[in-house]
Amino acid sequence: MDWMSAEAFCQRLVKGAHLVSVHSQEQNDFLVKLVRANMNSTPRMWIGANDRGTEGRWTWSDGSPFVFTAWSTGEPNDYFRREDCGMLNWSGEYFLQHRGPHAPVSWLQLEHWSEM
DSSP: OOHHHHHHHHHHHSTTOOSOOOOSHHHHHHHHHHHHHHOSSOOEEEEEEEOSSSTTOOEETTOOOOOOOOBOTTOSOOGGGOOOEEEEESSSSOEEEOSOTTSOOBOOOGGGGGGO
């Protein structure tokens, strides 16, 4: 599922919902745990981080302030000018950019949050 489809799915699932925003190391650690526990075959998931509006100006899809960051080394780098959406991987506590908003990445449905 691409980033825009994942964001749209969240909005259809629950009124006012968005892809996850992360505002602290504690929240980031929780998400890494969630990814590791639930996504054995796909080691990454979309998060709400994006710079689709203005290149280099990162925002959360829910409009909350983009203050906390945990970019992987060398990120964000807008590789081939196609990277506008963030993701979280399970190999470490880092946000990663990926191949733009249309790259296939897995996602976790809302009910998984209550299982942790």
